[in-house]
Amino acid sequence: MKLEYSSSLNGASYLLFELKQVVKLKKLGLSNEEIRKKVVEDNVFQFANPSRIKRTLPSIMRRLDRIDDVLASFMLEESIGTSKIINLYAIMKTDQLFFEFMDEIIKEKIQNNNYLLEKKDINVFFTAKSEQSKKVASWSDINIEKLKRAYMQVLYESGMLRDRHSKELNRLIIDEQIKNHLIHIGDSKFIKAMGN
Template sequence: MESQYSSSLNGASYLFFELKQVVKLKQKKFSNAEIRKKVIEENIFQFGNKGRIKRSLPSIMRRLDVIDESLAKIMLEGSLETGKVINLYAIMKTDLLFFEFMNEVISEKLYMNDYLFEKKDINIFFTVKSEQSEQVANWSITNIERLKSAYLQVLFESGMLKQRQSNELNRLIIDEQIKEHLRQIGDAKYVQAMGE
């Protein structure tokens, strides 16, 4: 269990636009290797520096691998909100620690109809994790602070936080088609973690 924790969200927080670009390429039958090459050579993400592409690409490719045909179709043809839900699912599916944060903190709050999200909520989460996991305990304070910031960024960009600096949670409206599909493929826990 331990070795699966990662702080890669630091270099690749939300990246919805970027994920959508690689999903489009995948739909055009490009292989993962071809997608990587195209992204770097053609600067498809429109990043200012190559270092940022190289830092975020591994996470984006992992997310791409968990998006099946059905989800890819919904992501490209559905609404912006629907696409954001799929991106959030892909982040949780490829980042165990972030999934646990969503599951243990955010969905708990939404389940209790508690929409107040405070700094202490995320602080307590990381304190508990560093007590449970030697790996997290060994991360630097700077790394953990950056990770907290990345988590807040994901919450904000996915629509779960009303404003970037806000402490008010929002309940996502998840398309029935997505909920049904995730349940069918055995991923109902991710729907639950989003507060459904």
Template sequence: MTIELEYSSSLNGASFLLFELKQVLKLKQLGLAKDEIRKRVKEENLFQFNNQGRIHRALPSVMKRAEAIGENLAALMLEGSIEMEKTLNLYAIMKTDLLFFEFMDEVIAEKLHNNDYLIEKKDINLFFTSKAEQSEKVAAWSDMNVEKLKRAYMQVLYESGMLRTRKGKELNRLIIDMQIRNHLTQIGEARYIHAMGE
């Protein structure tokens, strides 16, 4: 299933959200429809958020990620190791967020393929400057929105295990499980493995 994506800053309201994605995948496995899942998440506060506003901001992204992940990978995510969960969540974020995918592909993968394990502020600034030149949409975003997005990207790198420390600059290479690697290759999505630095 291909989702036509355009650039978005939705990662600001919905960064890693691994626990939340697993809650939605469990409900999907039970056979609940999208509307029923949304209703249960809100009524039972399944994301365990303190306020409804945060649920409303995060839920559309989580629903998209759950849709993008497919049944085989959803089963792996619910039964696999924490490393598998993080890798699959990173894949789901890339698959549903074009700008983040390009960041992974053009900045992170490039660095890892060159055995450069430092991600610096200038790398991220350069990426966003270049995207603003290519896209009117990105160019129209406020400086504050872009700054928040840069922080969200670093947060995703940290929570996925690709950044050694929360405030650090040192990258880690993910060890991607063979089942994930084989499945993504079989369904023609090896570019996501490449974007993770493989």
């Protein structure tokens, strides 16, 4: 099933802590509806502004639905690096445009040992997508600028960018257990998109 292009990363970019909280609740046996209710009522995400919960929760729940029991266990029991990779995978699984960015720009660069992500790379990507998609073409310049920043934020927080200001990419070290599991469930394209 091909996802629609979306700019939802603007309101819900990385959110690793929040995803881990809902994964814990799922592992406790709560239904999605019970998780939603608990997150809102108990302010599980510890947001100062309740409207932020309503903005981010749909994206987090979509990511949760893409994480099977095996990945959920890895996320809760393994290192923070493992959690970051699973979150990056869940973002790609729920955001077609971001997946294409990873697959067409990041994978290509890492495969060619070109670790410099320049502004023009991102601009060329969004220009091409707005030529291919009426939906992307309809987005305002402000929306697209915010989305570019959100993409950079995801790359930085997942460990793919060396630091917030450099444009130098890192090759992620992905645990063999995760690699093998994603291959087993037919999701090897996401490992490749991360440059592995």
